[in-house]
Amino acid sequence: SSSRREGTKRGEGTVVVVEEGATVLAAPMKQWKAEHWTGAFLSTQAGHPTTNLTLRGGGTIDGNGSAWWQVTHDDLHYRPGMMALADVAGLTIEDVLLLNSPNHNIFLSDCTGVRVRRLRVSAPHHSPNTDGINFAGGTDQIIVDSHISNGDDCVSIVPGSQTTAAPALAGGGQIPYGGNVLVRNVTCDGGHGVSIGSIRHGLVTNATIEDVRFVGSDNGARIKTYPSAQIRPAPPWWLLPVLVPAQITRGS
Numbered sequence: 270s271s272s273r274r275e276g277t278k279r280g281e282g283t284v285v286v287v288e289e290g291a292t293v294l295a296a297p298m299k300q301w302k303a304e305h306w307t308g309a310f311l312s313t314q315a316g317h318p319t320t321n322l323t324l325r326g327g328g329t330i331d332g333n334g335s336a337w338w339q340v341t342h343d344d345l346h347y348r349p350g351m352m353a354l355a356d357v358a359g360l361t362i363e364d365v366l367l368l369n370s371p372n373h374n375i376f377l378s379d380c381t382g383v384r385v386r387r388l389r390v391s392a393p394h395h396s397p398n399t400d401g402i403n404f405a406g407g408t409d410q411i412i413v414d415s416h417i418s419n420g421d422d423c424v425s426i427v428p429g430s431q432t433t434a435a436p437a438l439a440g441g442g443q444i445p446y447g448g449n450v451l452v453r454n455v456t457c458d459g460g461h462g463v464s465i466g467s468i469r470h471g472l473v474t475n476a477t478i479e480d481v482r483f484v485g486s487d488n489g490a491r492i493k494t495y496p497s498a499q500i501r502p503a504p505p506w507w508l509l510p511v512l513v514p515a516q517i518t519r520g521s
Contacts, residue, residue, distance in 0.1 A: 282321020287365055289327030298336040298371075301349065309353035315378060315430070321359040329366040337371035338396050348372040348398070355379060363387050374419070375402040379429045383410035388417070394459035394485070396420035401460070405429040408449040416456045423457030423486065424478075425464040426450050428471025445471035452478045462488035 287293055295310050310332065313319045330351065337348045351370040354360060355378040363386040367374045374390050377383060385402065392399040401417035404410050406429015417423045428445035452463060462483055466473050478490050 282319075282323065282359065284323040284325070287324070287326040287328035287330060291326075291328040292331050293328070294331045295333040295349075295371075297333055298340070306349070307347065309350040309376070311351065312353040313355055313357060315355035318356045318358060319354075320357075322354070322357050323361040323363075324365060325361065325363045327364050329368050331368045332370035334369040334371035334392065334396065334399070338393075350374070350376055352376065353378070358382055360384070361386075365389070366391065368392070369396070370399050372398050373400040373403060373421075376400075377402070377404055377407060377410070379406040379431050380410065381408050383407065383412075385412040386414055388412065388415040390415075390417040390419055392419045394418070394420050399460075400425060401457075403427065404447065404450045406431050406445065406447045410449060411451045411453070412455060413451075413453045414455075416458065417460070418458035419460045422461045422464045423483075424452050424455065426473055426476045427464075427466060428473060433472065446474070447471060448474040448476045450476050452476075452481060454480045456482045456484065457486050458484045460486055461491075462486040463490040464488075464493045465490070466493045 332351050348371040350373040351367050352375045357380045359382045360380050361384045366389040368391050370392060390401045398421050399419040400422045401419050401424055402412060403425045405427050426447055428447040430445060432443040433446040434443060463478055463481065465476050483489050
């Protein structure tokens, strides 16, 4: 079998195992269009909280994305993502390979207690919008010991749908927030590097990026915003240098 759902004790949540050596293959694009399917391959519904969800195992989830990349190359056209998980409290993803997603690989919205370990993401560097993992809102989120090779953001940290009181320097009131993310010991191969903020309006705080290697990426770690936006960092504020090591391969 390629995958299985493990039985758990009451209150322990759901565990999905993709067994080592197995591949879960997404339906081809023509079937998705014929059936008028929408959404991601694996998803939870926003507004309906989920508790203790685990995806693990040494196997592969193949998004079968090459046909989608050839037909649609921008955000004006629908392409399914690999995972879209919203309002999950207690999320663990570990030891899986996400291969050739048509769109974003993992999009997390307003999740808490997130632990992503030993994740592998692989898509060609020319593949459009194949973000590795997006943290939109949420708290207490960690990705460690992972390798992401793709065609867009390796990791992005952006505001979600929930709001918080804005600091005085940002004008007060209620604004969407994001952050509370630790990225440690991750390799970003190709793509756009690590992005903090986006075209969304809101507040991003407490984002830590450490021991990250960028190989052939457009950027290292960057702050994204509108060109005309007013950036008002709240103290304390540290701007740290980013070390981008070079990886050189020589023929014998």
